Amino acid sequence: MTTARELALQVLQSLETGKQRSDQILHHALQHSALNRIDRALTTGLVNGILRYRLQLDFIIGRFYHHNLEKAAPVLKNILRLGVYQILFFSKVPDWAAVNECVKLARKYKGERMSKLANGVLRKITPQSVTLDEWLKEKNTEEQLAVKYSHPQWLVERWLKAYGREKCEAILLYNNQFPSFGFRINRLKNSAGKFFFDPAMAAAAHEACGIENFFLSKDFSSFEPAVTDGCLTVQNPTQALACLLLNPAPGSKVLDLCAAPGGKATFMAELMNNSGQITAVDLYEQKLAKTESHAEALGITIIRTVAEDARTFSPAIPPDAILLDAPCTGTGVLGRRAELRWKLNPETLHELLILQAELLDHAATLLPEDGVLVYATCSIEPDENSMQIDSFLRRHSNFIADPVGEHLPEPFRMGNNGCGAILTLPGEHPGFDGGFCQRLRKING
Numbered sequence: 001m002t003t004a005r006e007l008a009l010q011v012l013q014s015l016e017t018g019k020q021r022s023d024q025i026l027h028h029a030l031q032h033s034a035l036n037r038i039d040r041a042l043t044t045g046l047v048n049g050i051l052r053y054r055l056q057l058d059f060i061i062g063r064f065y066h067h068n069l070e071k072a073a074p075v076l077k078n079i080l081r082l083g084v085y086q087i088l089f090f091s092k093v094p095d096w097a098a099v100n101e102c103v104k105l106a107r108k109y110k111g112e113r114m115s116k117l118a119n120g121v122l123r124k125i126t127p128q129s130v131t132l133d134e135w136l137k138e139k140n141t142e143e144q145l146a147v148k149y150s151h152p153q154w155l156v157e158r159w160l161k162a163y164g165r166e167k168c169e170a171i172l173l174y175n176n177q178f179p180s181f182g183f184r185i186n187r188l189k190n191s192a193g194k195f196f197f198d199p200a201m202a203a204a205a206h207e208a209c210g211i212e213n214f215f216l217s218k219d220f221s222s223f224e225p226a227v228t229d230g231c232l233t234v235q236n237p238t239q240a241l242a243c244l245l246l247n248p249a250p251g252s253k254v255l256d257l258c259a260a261p262g263g264k265a266t267f268m269a270e271l272m273n274n275s276g277q278i279t280a281v282d283l284y285e286q287k288l289a290k291t292e293s294h295a296e297a298l299g300i301t302i303i304r305t306v307a308e309d310a311r312t313f314s315p316a317i318p319p320d321a322i323l324l325d326a327p328c329t330g331t332g333v334l335g336r337r338a339e340l341r342w343k344l345n346p347e348t349l350h351e352l353l354i355l356q357a358e359l360l361d362h363a364a365t366l367l368p369e370d371g372v373l374v375y376a377t378c379s380i381e382p383d384e385n386s387m388q389i390d391s392f393l394r395r396h397s398n399f400i401a402d403p404v405g406e407h408l409p410e411p412f413r414m415g416n417n418g419c420g421a422i423l424t425l426p427g428e429h430p431g432f433d434g435g436f437c438q439r440l441r442k443i444n445g
């Protein structure tokens with residue numbers, strides 16, 4: 001039978017070549033395994049931990065591996081990462097057990113010679129033999145932070161420049177913590193008071209987050225039945241801010257561009273009391289199918305999905321408001337998508353900046369005078385956020401930044417100088433992911 005550690009190795013190997021997200025691969029692997037609850041948790045912890053700490057693990061392994069680690073077979077690198085992560089981060093797993101299990105994996109996947117190499121490397125690595133601070137003290141600040149918090153150095157350099165040392169370290173620290181689940185209470189079916197009147201729900205560990213009908217919890221299983229029944233939606237409160245900033249009125253016509261998987265569309269429908277029309281546009285039909293099924297579970301009937309390119313789609317009737325949830329680097333959600341930090345690069349950022357500008361320019365043509373456009377990302381890169389908006393406003397003199405309204409929770413009305421923008425940094429508000437949204441208004445045709 002496949003062990004928890006071997007299943008973790010198989011998931012890590014699938015990520016080396018596949019394009020699927022780690023949570024999708026992990027979910028599929030666990031579904032088809034015979035592991036018990038404890039071993040499933042071990043597999044999940046190993047995969048997510050190694051993806052977060054990959055750079056630091058490789059730095060440490062490199063101090064004891066007397067060859068070029070970059071040229072080592074991916075499966076050997078992942079076996080060594082499995083061993084070192086357990087030795088340094090899993091206090092309940094004896095070092096000898098972690099080493100022995102990884103040596104077995106090396107023997108199975110790479111033969112006797114590589115198993116001896118893995119044994120030799122891993123037996124030298126202990127919490128006492130790893131002196132990370134000592135090894136890093138001669139490095140520059142950017143490299144120290146990159147290795148210590150296991151993030152690509154180019155991102156660390158960007159965040160130091162944009163936010164300074166203190167905020168940069170807070171972001172890096174937050175990204176390596178296991179995040180809470182955000183939940184949204186379906187106001188069409190319930191309210192926070194009624195939902196938590198149920199003793200079982202009230203007893204489950206949860207905490208308020210400052211946004212009405214949203215709460216946070218580390219405990220998913222207690223709330224899973226309510227999600228299935230359409231009483232709850234899994235949604236981080238940061239995602240709610242763009243919808244609250246748009247503030248769609250009941251009975252209005254809203255266009256949601258790049259809408260899938262539909263979390264914002266369904267929240268807007270709830271804000272609109274399921275009255276009006278929301279047109280949810282996305283390029284991928286299979287993703288929109290999930291939006292439709294989710295809306296049905298929530299009792300929402302005003303969402304119409306359209307599988308088209310948001311850069312060219314034109315509605316028959318001009319909308320009152322547009323939400324553009326633009327494709328982005330996702331640097332605000334690196335704590336939730338552990339492997340994403342290793343897939344990003346400056347070239348990807350450049351390509352996305354071009355796409356975002358195209359989407360904004362097209363959205364601008366679809367609004368009538370006095371129409372509202374909210375641009376949103378799950379990024380914390382100024383290039384994708386404030387600088388993208390500044391560039392848009394220079395190109396479109398018929399748009400202005402529209403001030404944040406009183407309908408927003410107070411912490412998010414402060415500090416934006418009336419510019420209609422909200423930026424949340426990871427770790428700044430407990431439980432909130434990083435993200436950005438900007439409210440714009442068209443002042444003439």
